Amino acid sequence: MAVTHRLHACSCPLGTALVHSQIGQRAQDIGQPLDVLVNNAGVMACPELQTAEGYELQLGVNHLGHFLLTSMLLPLLTQSDRPSRIVNVSSSAHKFGKMDWDDLMGRKNYQPWKAYGQSKLANVLFTYELARQLPPSANLTVNALHPGVVNTELSRYMWSGKSPFYLRPVQKVISLFLKTPEQGAATSVHLASSPQVGGVTAKYFVDCKPEASSPASYNVDDAKRLWQVSAELTGAEFKIPTAA
DSSP states (O other), rough: OOOOOOOOOOOOOTTOOHHHHHHHHHHHHHOOOOEEEEOOOOOOOOOBBBBHHHHHHHHOHIIIIIHHHHHHHHHHHHOOTEEEEEEEEEEGGGGGGGOTTTSOOSSSSSSHHHHHHHHHHHHHHHHHHHHSOOOOOOOOOEEEEEEOOOOOOGTTTTTTTTGGGGHHHHHHHHHHBBOOOHHHHHHHHHHOOOOOOOOOSSOOOEEEEEOOOOOGGGHHHHHHHHHHHHHHHHHOOOOOOOOO
């Protein structure tokens, strides 16, 4: 029997949740079950910017877009007769993150690194809350990870072309100690495909090994509140399977 492999490519500008909705709808229309969803898109320590919907860019791109896309793809990931996985790329920066419920969008006092830490904490809170809500019969695991400090354009706002000339040698030295993109992707690939983590869920991984995440990431009240706020902001509706 001949097997035909087809690749469906979708362009996804990061600055709007609407595109995530369109991609989710396209996947639903195709109707093929999914084995793995890796939520990897992100921005880091950028100037004060907003998404098309008016949300703070880092929270919008790093968390809200993933939250919406995951909600739309969940029916394709929860097939009781086949295991699936969700992998959320967070960061060790979640450890200095705090959910600022009084100024979630940073409109009163925007600080790039504060906003980044909050968005990465949101990744872990979302991971644990989704794992709590899914029954074992969903046959779906959800894990988060820190990829390491990787030599990619994610740091574009840290080392811009306008950096003073005397900092450029420092940049070159620092780059020698960064992970390559292939090394940075290793934990994501491990969680997406390794038999060693089949059935493992609600964990945080670093260098392909589970580690404890920050105390704040285990705050169930914050996780539930983040879920509710995210659903209100994005209009996402999660169709959680009922327990078998």
